[in-house]
Amino acid sequence: MQTKNTQNGQAIVLIVLAMIALLAFTALAVDGSMVFSDRRWAQNVSDSSALAAGGTTAQNLENIGYVYHVGDAWGGGSCPTDVNTSVALGLPAGVARAAENDYNLPNPLTEETGGIKAECVWEGPLPYIDFTSVVMKTTDAAFSQVIFSGGLKNTTTAVARVRPAMGYGWGRSIVALNPDECQGNQNGLWFNGLGGGNFLDVINGGIWSNGCLDVDGNAYVDITNGSAEYYYPGNQLDNITFN
DSSP, rough: HHHHHHHHHHHHHHHHHHHHHHHHHOOOOOHHHHHHHHHHHHHHHHHHHHHHHHHHHHHHHHOOOOOTTTTTTOOBBBBBBBHHHHHHHHHHHHHHHHHTTTTOOOSSSSTTTEEEEEEEEEEETTTEEEEEEEEEEEOOOOOGGTTSTTEEEEEEEEEEEEEEEEEETTSSSSSEOOOOBBTBBBSSSEEEOTTTTTTTESSSOOEEEEEEEEEEETOOEEEEOOEEEEEEEOOOOEEEEEE
16 A cells, blocks of 8 residues: 555656646747747847938938048048938938837937947948947746746847948049050059159059059159059059058
């Protein structure tokens, strides 16, 4: 009789453990699906708001005919005046798009609340505007709140990048498109006979040649904050200096 009671007790323990495991898997399935669904929704809000902000800004830059010029105030958190005006129209468009999806997107963005922000960046001759949208969504879980108080939190991020229109030659100040090698004073770029200590100064720009670049004789080319790129080398490039 004592052996039978022991077996019954073990069976009850196994049933209890099985029920706990079954409830755990049920909780994981229910809460996991809710969190996954909310995450997909939050990511859609992030994507659509960033695209709306970037698209509105790009459209306004095109409408006003803005073209980037080397030397414009980009980077370090600053944008040219015309770009700031366009960004000021883009950010509310991102907030409005989030509101259409029943989400109040803070402006500006903070680590505590999420939100949307714009940043002007300058990398070499390539400026751009990044619109970052961060959506935070808390899911009121059905079972896991027993372990985790305050629900489960999703954070999604989307970045839309806008590049302004640029002048031909990527902002460089001297451009040659002829693809052939230098032939005397023909094809590519040929600097010769500027005379004595005279320099051709290229500031905040550079030289780009689809063909050759030839600097010889008394020519001296001084490039500040820029570069010289070419396909065919010329006869003499020693007279190019970079600052």
